[in-house]
Amino acid sequence: MRVADIDTPALLVDLEPMERNLRRAADYAGKHGLRLRPHTKTHKSPRIGRRQLELGAAGLTVAKVGEAEVMLDAAPADLLVAYPVIGRAKLERLMTVARRARVTVALDSMAAAQQLSEAAQAAGVQVGVLAETDVGLGRVGVSPGAELLDLARGIERLASLSFEGIAFYPGHIKDNGAAGREALVALGGLIQSILGDFWRAGIQARIVSGGSTPSLYHSHELPGLNEIRPGTYVYNDWNTVASGACTPDECAATLLVTVVSTARPGQIIVDGGSKTFSSDRLTGCGAESTFGHVVEAPEALFHKMNEEHGYVDVSECGRKYEIGERLRIIPNHICVAVNLHARVYGIRDGEVEEVWEVAGRGKLQ
């Protein structure tokens, strides 16, 4: 099957840059002695998870129990659920997963730890726990200092749980410029301070787990950090380009769309909108934003979308577009776009080399 035979809209992945992205992160982690536990929420496909493990990943990360169930097909030795698992229904399912792979959970409350301990005891399994701390994003995680030490001590006391260390998500570091550099230096200091607290308290934090895609290749500059969990790096997206963390040719995933209307001069409508791309704006952009980068027409502005309509201003493109023409667009945020697609077309040299399912699509629970 050729790319020309794929009906639109469709999610394409160029295999060559994807393979380069996977290898580069694996080599980097290996070189710097960092444990790589990639977040699979970006690709949601065991096929890619297996490839990450083959290249040396120590385990895989997921956000939801449903993603953990799906990712068992990649046969990971180790699965990190980087999300507090709350409630009996999910915990029972997680214990079923824990019988097939070693499971670790990142959590930020004794309420979550107690529920997990009870479920693990009832199931007769041992579960690893990372204490989640907030290093600046203001999302989940207790404050560094006394709160974090108390949480770690509390976890250590609970049956069937092994306290393994700390986790954080530096999602507030969004660029590789001066602001990102400053945030990175501050984060390095904070990690040192946290590890000092743990050393003085006599608590061993074997794993110090952080890392996101924008800061990925600066991870070795953070003394004490020994595990990274990037997700987006497998495909990259226009946010990653905007952050300075990758170049356009390192974006492996594109949405293939067709021009369906040219009725308005200087504008084309393509057959993909918020149900194809998601309505995520560029990170850090407010009301004014674009929704993706048109590969074949860098001057084009994908400035508006409805559910199934993408509005692209082509007035600066110096040419006309015809109904039926096909374009490839790099989305702002690939993780939410992938979740809207049932399958991915893996392509090389204009040919579809393989097709894989987004097995974790829509696994909300």
Added chain:
Amino acid sequence: MRVADIDTPALLVDLEPMERNLRRAADYAGKHGLRLRPHTKTHKSPRIGRRQLELGAAGLTVAKVGEAEVMLDAAPADLLVAYPVIGRAKLERLMTVARRARVTVALDSMAAAQQLSEAAQAAGVQVGVLAETDVGLGRVGVSPGAELLDLARGIERLASLSFEGIAFYPGHIKDNGAAGREALVALGGLIQSILGDFWRAGIQARIVSGGSTPSLYHSHELPGLNEIRPGTYVYNDWNTVASGACTPDECAATLLVTVVSTARPGQIIVDGGSKTFSSDRLTGCGAESTFGHVVEAPEALFHKMNEEHGYVDVSECGRKYEIGERLRIIPNHICVAVNLHARVYGIRDGEVEEVWEVAGRGKLQ
């Protein structure tokens, strides 16, 4: 099964307001002699499509061929694809649909009309066509006047197509206030002008199809309009409330979520973000927006989301929230939220009365 037994996040629909919404629109259309062809992109479920037909809808509307295939299960006599169908793959599938139900397509170019005519001839079926015109949104549709007349004449000349009238989408009318009123009056004048053009040209436009949810109950004020295609009205959402077109108790759909973190004072994190709600902002809002209305805590501000995390500011709520508490949130835009869910829990008096599949979820093509 009780609502308390549903794991989160989950899409709930209160059956009583849904039934009221469906009846009200059907009664309104009946009273004013308007043909009702509801857009099924909101619910994407044949179960609801059947109910719309039982209540008197003349047919159903879809955006994509894949939605048409799914909606055949509702056994509609008539299916309108309100989207230009471009390319052989989709047209062949559409002709298979056209053997089981009468199909009409709204389109805005002779390129689309010619492709459709060729496919219909090859399949030996007759397909209805509406000429799409732009009445202010600036999306698809040729300009009223000479362009529209030319398109209608062109369609009339093509084999296996029946020109049936005109279609437009008044998506630029977003509120029921002064601006909406002004736009409605202008639209009424424009329709008159278009119908005058057609009368003078001797072309019969049997169907004049418009109507969206925000302007739904003003449709009878538009002389000449004889068909309406509202979608959102079945469930409504916070955009509909903000437009003044419904009250909060007419919102039938909510997302049930659980509090998973309370680590940051004055904030709770719930287990739904852009993969549960979509990242759609309130229509007309720029950078500052909220992502839904918390039913149990109207003072709460759902001000930020990541993929699986909803950030809710509860500092003005006058009480604390505990991990494990459950809340219901009315999303900004229900159509994109539904598309993220595999099933819907239909509830009444705290009990799950029925569960139905979102059979059209992710049907992009």
